[in-house]
Amino acid sequence: MRTQSSGTRLHKKLIGWSSRQRLLGWLLVAYLFALPLTVMAAPLANRLAHNPSPYLALHGADPVAWQEWSPATVALARQQNKLLFVSIGYFSCHWCHVMQQESYSDPRIAEILNRDFIPVKVDRELNAALDAEMIEFSRRSRGVAGWPLNVFITPEGYPLYATLYSKPDQFLSLITQLSERWQAGSRELKAAARKTAGSGKPVASAPVKLSPDIAATWRKRLVEETLAMADPLRGGLDQARKFPIAPQLTSLLQIQEHHPDERLAAWLTLTLDRMMKGGLRDHVGGGFFRYTVDPDWHTPHYEKMLYDNAQLALLYLRAARVLGKPQYREIAFETLDFMLAEMRDAETGAFIASTSAVDGEGREGGVYLWSREQLRQMLSPGQFALVSRVWGLEAAAESDLGYLPQQMHEPTAAELTQLEPVYRKLREVWRQRHLPKDDKLLAGLNGLALKALSEAAAEDPRYRRSADEVKNFLARQLWQKDGLRQGMGKGKLFGTAELEGYAYAAAGLRYYARLSGKAADHALVDKLAREAWRRFHSARGFRLAGTTLLASENWQASIVDGAIPSPSAELITASQASRDEALRRKGSEALGFTIPSIGRDLFLQASLVATMDATAR
Known part of the structure; x- marks a missing residue:
């Protein structure tokens, strides 16, 4: 009120002044009116309470004023010239919860984040493309990556600095120093971030025609590279921690089926045996954990992911036939039964994303351990x-x-x-112990589950009804007039699906169409595939999302495997299996452009190599 009175008195004095005097006077009026607006602007508030993502909702009571990743949030950072503090994690991530309890509940840390940054919390399963780019930035800039992944991003959308889990005092020191540096010279930091911005592998100027000889060359190199990295005594890769590496094992099993190799068969059998007998598998409740923290497959990280279990169920089902091990079929069915008992949403018949590594009392492994x-x-x-x-x-x-x-x-x-x-x-x-669950129903992960259920139903009819339910969930609830949705949480649809969602849903629906034999089911797959090509592929290659809101678009000739298979390879494979000639041609042309991009680290491109091998046969 005092400011408005001062402005009114000044306005009266402006009458009769010269034009230069009036201009200066109006600038002073504008300043006087704008100053209290800046000072009295409402502080940021935490927007995550009751979010349909269980992971985001967990942070709804944090003193940190978490925002969602959105165009409005990025615009706010530009308006206020503040760094975005983007914290990426997921529901079943143990260390994500530890950092929440230690740092994001600390009033000292919250004060600085709320005052000097725009704090953003991201569920990596809903923003897979952003997560993938930030993981790559962390690997490139720090040499490590993982979750919780915390990235400081400039208002223009360039990642500046990445850090993983930090103890509270270390994290407080980091954000204090970064805030001071930003206040002292944001222009220099912006320039540094822009200079170090990465880009994807560009598409070759001309495709290479795939031939049996080319496919054989890459196939043999993949096998040799794998065996060179393999642990010959314990299975898996020769590393301190053991992961199920399902995309690679699936691709190598496919190669083994058509090009038998005694060395590869022995390693595959050893790996599958150790995974099912050791601590990676839950021998009481069924299903597989995410990984083991030791090289002997003994002590797991206790979260269970839908994507691991869906892939491993399909892997063991196929391995029973390819490797001549009937027991693997039992493991496959046991894993599917676990998914149906513990991860199935009763209302839709679809599957939830994961179960937590900690029990209801916050004890890691508390559900699974016995004194x-x-x-x-x-x-x-x-x-x-x-x-x-x-x-x-x-x-x-x-x-x-x-x-x-x-x-x-x-x-x-x-x-x-x-x-x-x-x-x-x-x-x-x-069953009486309390196990927290991430009950999001995601399109892509349910596509992976549908692949396993459809192939299992061909051997055992008791899985057919479950396959029908997942198919109907994808076709009737997530497939909308404006395209495929990312998924559903608490009865609400999430936003537009990214490439992973389209590719895995199309792959799962293709398997289901083979099972049903219905022309309408094949037609639905073709619709999804055509839309995926339109949204995520161009002459520059593939992109993981329509937009990540980052400053630069990351187009890639092909996308590597991670814990889940390459979505570009999955889309190519689903398209080549189509009855539509145009789709088959689209898949073959894209495959031709990927061949020149293949380089080192073939193990990370196993799905692509297996796709090439299948196409060339």
């Missing part, structure tokens, strides 16, 4: 003696909560039979 005392109370003396030998209870437990059931020592056939009632007893208690 000696618990086992003694639940089991007969003979059963306890049996599990003591097979599970290795003579050694000290690796967790204060107890032991994880797994085959530390190979059981006999008779002992395997005797273990079944033990698992049934434990399963009854296991």
Whole structure:
């Protein structure tokens, strides 16, 4: 009110002044009126409460004023000339929760983030393209990547600095220093970020015609590169941690089926055996964990992802036939049964994204671990003696909560039979434990599940109904007039699907169409594939999303495998299987452009190599 009175008095004095005097006077009026607006502007508020993403909703009570990643948020950063602090994670990420409890609940940290930055929280499963680009930026600039992934991005959309999990004092020091540097010279930091901006691998000027010889060259190189990295004693790759590497194992199994190699068969069998017998697999509740923190497949990180379990169910189902191991078929069906029991949404029949690594009390592995005392109370003396030998209870437990059931020592056939009632007893208690879940229903991940269900239904009709339900969810709820939606949460549709959503949904629906044999199902796949090509492919290659809101578009000749298969390879494969000649030609042409882009790290391009091999046959 005082400012308005001052402005009014000044306005009266302007009458009769010279034009220069009036101009200066009006500038002073504008300043006087604008100043209180800046000072009194409402502070940012946390916008994540009741978000349909369970991961974002978890942060709804943080003192950090989290915003969602959107054009309006980026525009706000430009308007206020502030760095965007973009924190990327996902529901079942243990260290994401640790950083929330330690740092994002700290009032000192929240004060600086809210005052000097535009804080943004991102669910990586809803912004896969942004996540992929920030992961690549972190690898390129820091040499490491993972989650929680925290990236400072300039208002213009260039990533400036990335960091992973940090202890509160370290993180407080980082944001304090970065804030001071930004205030002292934002122009220099903007220039540095713009200079270091990366770009994708450009498409070659002319495609290469695929031939059996070219396909054979890359196929053989992939096998040799894999065997050179393989762990010959424990399976998997020779690394400190063991991941299921499902896209690569699936591609190599496909190659093994058509080009048998004794060395590859032995390594595939060893890897699949160790994964199903060790701690990567939940022997009580079924399904597979994300990875193990040791090279012996013993101690898992306890989250279970839909994408891992869907891929591994399909992998074991195929491996039973290709490698001649009937037991693998049982593991495949057990994994699908776990998905149906623990990850199926009762209302839609679709599958949720993941289950948490921590239990309802925040204890890592609390749902899956058993103490000696618990086992003694639940089991007969003979059963306890049996599990003591097979599970290795003579050694000290690796967790204060107890032991994880797994085959530390190979059981006999008779002992395997005797273990079944033990698992049934434990399963009854296991179901009573509280396991937090990410109940998002995502298009792409349900496409992966539909692939597994459709192939399983061809062998066992009891999976047909579940395949029908997932197909109907994709076709009737997520496929809208304006295109495919990313998914659904709490009954609300998410935004437009990215390339992963389109590619995996199209692949899953293609498998279902083969199962049903209906022309309408094939036609639906073709619609999705055509729309995916229109949205995400051009003469410059593939892009992961229509826009990431970053400053530069990242077009790539082909996209590498990660924990899930290359979406560009999946789209090419789904298109080449079409009855539509134009779609088949589109897939073949895109494949021709990818051939010159293949370079080192063939293991990361296994899906592409397998696609080339299948096309050339």
